[in-house]
Amino acid sequence: MDDEPRVDVSVDDGIARLTLVNPARKNAITLSMTDQIGEFCQMVETDESVGAVIVDAAGNYFCSGADTRDLAASSEAPASPEAVARTSAVYGSFVKLGTLPVPTVALVKGGAVGAGLNLALAADVMLVTPDAVLDSGFLARRIHPGGGHLRLLGRSLGYQQAVAMAAFGAALSAEEAVARGLAWRTAPAEELLDIAVDLCRLPAADPELARRIKRSATIELEDPGLSWSAAVEVERGVQMWSLGRKGSQAWERKPAVPTSAVPS
Structure with missing residues (x-):
């Protein structure tokens, strides 16, 4: 019903x-x-x-x-x-x-x-x-x-x-x-x-990364929590994973398109 x-x-x-x-x-x-x-x-x-x-x-x-x-x-x-x-x-x-x-x-x-x-x-x-x-x-x-x-x-x-x-x-x-x-x-x-x-x-656009951030937040912030130096170590490996996933080419700046080349 x-x-x-x-x-x-x-x-x-x-x-x-x-x-x-x-x-x-x-x-x-x-x-x-x-x-x-x-x-x-x-x-x-x-x-x-x-x-x-x-x-x-x-x-x-x-x-x-x-x-x-x-x-x-x-x-x-x-x-x-x-x-x-x-x-x-x-x-x-x-x-x-x-x-x-x-x-x-x-x-x-x-x-x-x-x-x-x-x-x-x-x-x-x-x-x-x-x-x-x-x-x-x-x-x-x-x-x-x-x-x-x-x-x-x-x-x-x-x-x-x-x-x-x-x-x-x-x-x-x-x-x-x-x-x-x-x-x-x-x-x-x-x-x-x-x-x-x-x-x-x-x-929602990147569930895998969101899940990893949530896991790190839980580890670092739940009582008794972690020291700053320990938190650095917790985050290091996951950040390295995210950088490797992104790849070096993703950081390259795209050349600007000249204004004259843009159709009016």
Whole structure:
């Protein structure tokens, strides 16, 4: 059925797009949707023609997190194998997205809360609409953050601001998110996808190089990170590969065509 919660997938010119489709519930993630996210990630990993990924959602809100009906079921017996399997499926799909071998962009319309914020933070770059609110949300629901929420916040914000959001319940507006480095930029909803596609054009045009840059970024930047000298060594071999692939003739400047030779 058209109104059944699902994930839509498309690939166009090296850009793979994953769209959450459950707008009636602010695109809450159901268990069937987590399976589809996993299948999408497997496709991106194996299809080396894909150089970038866009993650967005139907309607006017990005994601409200895991479906509350699943959370309610888990609350009855949170240590049961069934409950552990439910939460592991949701967060596991986010980890798969966050560890894709290509650069990823999340388009956050309206906002993201709880595990929905985890999903947005799993992407490498976040674009937000001016009305977006980014909210940890776990404290307000009187549950502990899950899915590596604190780690994801801290990766972009640092300790103080991550604790302000998770342990004090502070939310960030779109403007504040950009100012603090949680989001890349803000733009109207109708412009968000075009901006993302433009951002993805270069990696999509050279997927092999994009995947190698993403791998180096992960090695160098993930905590505890690398020293500058170590980063030089990590990049040396891959840069040599890219230079060899390019070839010396590609650097030769083409002779300028005399103006008189150009037909009027």
